Amino acid sequence: MSYEEKLAKLLCDYSLKVKKGDLVEVRGEISAEPLIKACYVYLIKLGAYPIVKMSFPEQMYYFYKYAEKEQLEFIPEVSLTTAKTIDGLIVIDSEINTKQLTNVDSTKVAINRKATRILKDILFEREAKGEFKWVLAPYPTYSMAQDAEMSFEEYKNFVFGACKLNEKDPVRVWEEVSSFQEKIVELLTGGKELKILGKHTELILKVDGRKWINCNGSHNMPDGEVFTSPVEDSAEGVIFFDVPTTFMGVEVQNVTLYFEGGRVVKATAEKGEGFLNKMLDTDEGSRFIGEIAFGLNDSINKPTKNILFDEKIGKTIHLAVGSSYPEAGGKNKSGLHWDLIKKMDNGSEVYLDGVLVYKDGKFVF
Numbered sequence: 545m546s547y548e549e550k551l552a553k554l555l556c557d558y559s560l561k562v563k564k565g566d567l568v569e570v571r572g573e574i575s576a577e578p579l580i581k582a583c584y585v586y587l588i589k590l591g592a593y594p595i596v597k598m599s600f601p602e603q604m605y606y607f608y609k610y611a612e613k614e615q616l617e618f619i620p621e622v623s624l625t626t627a628k629t630i631d632g633l634i635v636i637d638s639e640i641n642t643k644q645l646t647n648v649d650s651t652k653v654a655i656n657r658k659a660t661r662i663l664k665d666i667l668f669e670r671e672a673k674g675e676f677k678w679v680l681a682p683y684p685t686y687s688m689a690q691d692a693e694m695s696f697e698e699y700k701n702f703v704f705g706a707c708k709l710n711e712k713d714p715v716r717v718w719e720e721v722s723s724f725q726e727k728i729v730e731l732l733t734g735g736k737e738l739k740i741l742g743k744h745t746e747l748i749l750k751v752d753g754r755k756w757i758n759c760n761g762s763h764n765m766p767d768g769e770v771f772t773s774p775v776e777d778s779a780e781g782v783i784f785f786d787v788p789t790t791f792m793g794v795e796v797q798n799v800t801l802y803f804e805g806g807r808v809v810k811a812t813a814e815k816g817e818g819f820l821n822k823m824l825d826t827d828e829g830s831r832f833i834g835e836i837a838f839g840l841n842d843s844i845n846k847p848t849k850n851i852l853f854d855e856k857i858g859k860t861i862h863l864a865v866g867s868s869y870p871e872a873g874g875k876n877k878s879g880l881h882w883d884l885i886k887k888m889d890n891g892s893e894v895y896l897d898g899v900l901v902y903k904d905g906k907f908v909f
Contacts, residue, residue: 549682550709550763552582558715559679559762560632566589571597572636576683583634593628598823599908601640603676605793608648608656616652617800618658631676631827637852638683642691645793650822653792657879663875666868667760672870675764681707681765682852690792692848698824706766706844706853721768722760728770728907729756735896738836740861742892744785744800749836750778754873759837773874774833777806779821783863787885794819796805797903799884801865807831808865824865829878835864839885859889 545553556562570583580596594840669677681690681702689699705827708714735751754772761767785799796816803810808831813820823830836851842858855862866881868874886892889905901908 545702546578546582547709547856548579548582549586549705550714551579551704551707552586553716554707554709554714554761555583555679555681555765556586556592558718559681559765560634560677561826562587562590562592562632565588566569566592566631566633567595568592568634569595569597569626569630570634570636571599572683573599573601573603573638573640575601575640575685576636579636579638579683583636583824586763588783588828590631594720595626596618600713602644605641605644605648608652609643611652613655613843616656619659619662621864623663624666625757626671627663627906628670631765633676634753635678635680636683637651637680637850638685638688639793640685640687641793642685642687642790642849643793646795650819654822654879656825657774659879660866661827661879664879668867668870676797677762678818679763679765682850683690688848688850689690691850692846694866706841708766718761718767722758725758725768725770725908728838728840729758729909731901731907732756732770732772732896733798737897739898740783740892741785741895742886743866743890745783745886746894747779747803750775751836755871757869757872764793764852764856766841766844768844768857768858769837769839769862771835771837771869772871773872773876774836775806776832776852776868776874776876779803779806779833785863785884785886787854787860789847789851789858789883790825791819791823791851791882795849796820801863801884803833806833812848823880823882826866826880827878829876830866830880832865832868833863833867833868834876835862835876835883837862837864837883838907854885854900855883857885859887861886861894874906 839860894902
């Protein structure tokens with residue numbers, strides 16, 4: 545069985561748990577054709593109804609370059625119907641040029657993201673009701689390998705290894721990951737207040753009444769995190785993110801966010817500060833926190849400038865500004881959801897209701 549067939553089986557059987565009769569959309573660039581084909585064939589064999597949506601390289605670049613305001617805000621009826629009816633969604637990350645949006649007008653990006661928020665809201669609400677499942681998975685490209693500062697062969701092995709595809713039974717291995725992370729969920733459940741201390745960081749978040757989620761491969765592949773959506777108006781203090789991240793092809797480095805009353809009142813960055821603030825002004829919800837999470841995948845130990853991997857880096861935390869997760873109790877809505885990452889294996893600490901629960905990148909059980 546090829547890696548593509550193994551990954552398709554893992555995504556359909558483990559992540560989405562596809563059933564006969566399910567309507568499943570598969571999205572990706574044409575560079576991911578081998579994996580898209582494997583998913584399509586396996587879905588057919590399962591008795592599902594696959595919909596394939598393939599894009600050409602730099603399609604989003606041409607859209608943002610030439611689209612007028614009316615086009616940026618237009619939502620096709622077919623997109624609304626799809627959001628309301630599909631049972632599952634497989635999104636394949638396989639950009640041939642990960643930097644295609646570096647120089648596009650960020651105002652256009654913000655307009656489009658605000659307009660398309662309705663699609664995200666529909667899917668999130670259906671997911672919270674158990675009507676819809678989604679998963680994001682990678683397929684290696686040369687551009688992705690260059691971002692990670694690896695050869696293509698090294699990067700390909702890294703990707704397939706991070707997904708546990710070299711294991712005899714990948715499903716069983718991910719079930720073991722799930723069991724370990726469930727212990728962390730149990731530790732955090734019932735807590736009311738998180739205090740995060742570290743380099744240039746002292747941040748307080750309320751998590752009272754919010755649900756901690758075990759990210760065990762059901763939404764991302766690879767996976768390895770535990771997260772919740774904090775109380776929307778609770779964030780107070782400052783937090784510094786020292787892991788470079790890329791959002792829509794634009795890189796930012798050394799970001800510092802200052803919070804008052806749950807809202808980002810000041811944001812600085814050594815690189816990409818202008819883009820950062822444009823994105824924070826996307827809409828009324830984009831300056832509030834949508835997620836706080838612990839990265840737990842120790843097999844991912846260096847930044848690759850791909851958030852699918854980097855937010856899972858072991859011994860890190862990440863915080864997302866923008867839309868929150870209804871299944872975690874989150875109420876914030878936004879066209880933005882941007883994960884920013886902080887190293888924690890440097891003396892950083894996390895306290896839950898005044899009790900130390902996490903130090904130097906590890907939980908204290």
